[in-house]
Amino acid sequence: NAGVMQNPRHLVRRRGQEARLRCSPMKGHSHVYWYRQLPEEGLKFMVYLQKENIIDESGMPKERFSAEFPKEGPSILRIQQVVRGDSAAYFCASSPPVGGPISNEQFFGPGTRLTVL
Amino acid sequence: AQKVTQAQTEISVVEKEDVTLDCVYETRDTTYYLFWYKQPPSGELVFLIRRNSFDEQNEISGRYSWNFQKSTSSFNFTITASQVVDSAVYFCALDLANSGGYQKVTFGIGTKLQVIP
Numbered sequence: 391n392a393g394v395m396q397n398p399r400h401l402v403r404r405r406g407q408e409a410r411l412r413c414s415p416m417k418g419h420s421h422v423y424w425y426r427q428l429p430e431e432g433l434k435f436m437v438y439l440q441k442e443n444i445i446d447e448s449g450m451p452k453e454r455f456s457a458e459f460p461k462e463g464p465s466i467l468r469i470q471q472v473v474r475g476d477s478a479a480y481f482c483a484s485s486p487p488v489g490g491p492i493s494n495e496q497f498f499g500p501g502t503r504l505t506v507l
Numbered sequence: 508a509q510k511v512t513q514a515q516t517e518i519s520v521v522e523k524e525d526v527t528l529d530c531v532y533e534t535r536d537t538t539y540y541l542f543w544y545k546q547p548p549s550g551e552l553v554f555l556i557r558r559n560s561f562d563e564q565n566e567i568s569g570r571y572s573w574n575f576q577k578s579t580s581s582f583n584f585t586i587t588a589s590q591v592v593d594s595a596v597y598f599c600a601l602d603l604a605n606s607g608g609y610q611k612v613t614f615g616i617g618t619k620l621q622v623i624p
Contacts, residue, residue: 421609432511432598432614433552445609481552485610496610498544498552 394419394484394499395464402505403472411467411502415484422465423496424457427479439465472506479503509534511601513615520589521623528584528618530599536560541575541582542600542612552598558582589622596620 395414403409415422420441425433426449436449439459450457454472459465469476480503483496510533520526532541543555556566558575566573570587586593596617602610 423610423612425612425614432616433600433612435611435613438609438611446611479550495542495554495557496612498554500551503550 394482394497396480396482396499396502398502399500400503400505402507404507405473406471409469409472409476409504409506411469411480411482411504413465413467413482413484413499415465415482416497419484419486419497421485421487422459423483423485424465424467425481425483427481427501429478433481436467469504472504474506477504477506509536509539509601509603509613511599511613511615513599513618515618516616517619517621519621519623522591523588525585525587526589526620526622528586528597528599528620530582530584530615532580532582532599532601534601534603536603538603540602542598542602543573543582543584544598544600544614546596546598546617548595555584555597586620589620591622591624594620594622 394416397412401409422439424436426436427433437457438446441459442461454470456468479501481501482499485496512531514529539560541558545553545555556573563575563577572585574583596619598617599615600612602612
């Protein structure tokens with residue numbers, strides 16, 4: 391059973407370009423989370439998605455950032471018109487459906503390191 | 508709002524020494540989950556442990572042990588007889604079992620551990 395896959399692992403963009411980060415959750419997992427890790431900082435929650443639905447995007451910057459998790463295919467985190475401050479590691483995590491108050495472990499992908507020149 | 512504090516930003520120890528990484532958390536919820544993750548230089552996140560707020564038993568796994576104390580809101584991590592391979596950034600994290608039924612993990616800033624041969 392493959393783990394959470396993220397690609398690309400490293401992405402270099404120039405200011406003003408678009409960055410598209412992909413995340414394929416573990417098989418059977420229908421919940422996807424995106425986190426951002428700025429240099430020398432911990433991970434910060436960005437968005438939580440289920441198939442075709444954004445459930446919680448309270449951690450997403452208001453502009454230029456968007457996320458989707460289509461019925462088919464990977465989840466995509468899209469950053470438009472990137473700026474140097476977007477340089478960070480972006481981690482995706484997935485979990486199986488959660489019921490009640492039980493918290494299942496989130497399985498993290500290896501991350502995508504975005505560098506904006 | 509929840510918060511995780513890892514007061515030690517960097518620790519250096521000589522191989523075979525014991526080392527304790529501190530973690531203090533804040534939450535008003537009574538049901539929550541605490542985690543430790545390891546991030547080696549390669550950058551991926553490695554899950555180490557999850558504890559729920561109702562289980563204060565200390566846990567030992569090989570050279571790793573965890574001390575959970577609700578009275579002081581602490582979840583400290585001890586590595587016994589440290590090895591060079593333990594060199595990494597270690598993150599403590601908190602997840603509330605919110606009514607939405609999903610996880611929204613709050614990470615500490617991380618403690619960078621360097622084990623010197």
